[in-house]
Every structure is written in structure tokens, then in C-alpha cells.
Amino acid sequence: MSNFFNRERIIALLCFAFAAYVWIAAGMFPASALDSVGPAKYPRLLAAIIGVASIALFITSKGPVAPIEGDRKFGYFAYVLICTMVYLLLFSRIGFIIATTLFLLSMTLYFDHREMKTKLKIAIPYSIIFSFVLYFFFAELLGVLLPTLIL
Numbered sequence: 670m671s672n673f674f675n676r677e678r679i680i681a682l683l684c685f686a687f688a689a690y691v692w693i694a695a696g697m698f699p700a701s702a703l704d705s706v707g708p709a710k711y712p713r714l715l716a717a718i719i720g721v722a723s724i725a726l727f728i729t730s731k732g733p734v735a736p737i738e739g740d741r742k743f744g745y746f747a748y749v750l751i752c753t754m755v756y757l758l759l760f761s762r763i764g765f766i767i768a769t770t771l772f773l774l775s776m777t778l779y780f781d782h783r784e785m786k787t788k789l790k791i792a793i794p795y796s797i798i799f800s801f802v803l804y805f806f807f808a809e810l811l812g813v814l815l816p817t818l819i820l
Contacts, residue, residue, distance in 0.1 A: 681727035688720035711811075748779055765808075765815040769800040 695712035756772040777792035807813040 675730060675733050677730035678727050681723040684723035685720055688716040688723060691716040752776060761816045764817045766800045766804050769803060770796045773799060
């Protein structure tokens with residue numbers, strides 16, 4: 670039985686449970702007359718994708734998984750967690766575009782291992798352009814209300 674419930678299958682079950690929770694919680698969103706597709710459509714789409722991926726992971730997992738070799742570095746995880754928390758705190762205060770630009774810039778500069786001059790040449794335009802593209806996609810095409818800069 671221990672070979673059946675290996676690390677990958679446990680992760681798949683947890684992801685499936687998360688997808689089920691998102692599916693159920695999205696059904697409780699209040700409907701709005703302004704939104705033609707309903708607020709539950711996109712979260713449920715993501716929940717379905719996560720659910721299908723977790724089922725595929727569960728089915729394709731075979732036998733015991735080899736232990737992780739080498740040092741486990743939690744610095745990367747901690748950095749992403751802290752940046753995400755700061756992003757969520759700043760999101761409604763400074764607006765979507767500025768918060769997303771700062772978040773992407775901090776992630777790109779941290780995880781890109783090239784020299785600083787090269788990183789800045791790539792990270793700054795990437796962060797700004799991608800933030801505007803995301804804003805246009807969600808605010809203009811999908812009609813999602815995103816926070817703007819409050820002065």
C-alpha cells in the first residue's frame with residue numbers, strides 16, 4: 670500500500686481536493702448584472718484544468734519515487750512567498766499595473782543569474798510590457814475590475 674500512495678499521488682490528491690474546493694467556492698460567488706459570463710466561469714475553468722492535471726498525475730505515477738538528492742534550498746520558496754504577500758498587500762493600494770510591474774521585476778531580478786546590466790535590460794521592459802498586456806487582457810477584454818493607482 671505504501672507503494673501505491675507515493676509522494677506524487679499524495680500531491681495529486683491534494684491538488685484534486687483544492688480544485689474541488691475552488692469549484693464549489695466559485696459557485697457561491699454572487700452574480701452581477703454587469704458581468705455577462707458570470708463570476709464563476711474563470712475560477713471553475715482553472716479548477717477543471719487543475720483537476721484534470723491532478724488526475725493525469727495520479728494515473729501516470731508509478732511506484733515509489735526516489736528521494737530528493739542534494740541540498741534542499743528553501744530560500745527560493747521563502748522569497749517567492751514574501752514577494753507574493755507584499756504584492757497582495759500593495760495590489761489594492763498602488764494599483765494593478767504598478768504592483769504587478771514591481772512583482773515581476775523583483776522575481777526576474779532574483780531568479781535571473783546573468784550580470785546586473787543584462788538583467789536590467791531585459792527585466793524592466795519585460796515587467797512593464799507584461800503588466801500592461803495583463804491589464805489590457807483582464808480589464809478590457811474580460812471586463813474584470815482591477816484596482817488603479819489611488820492618489
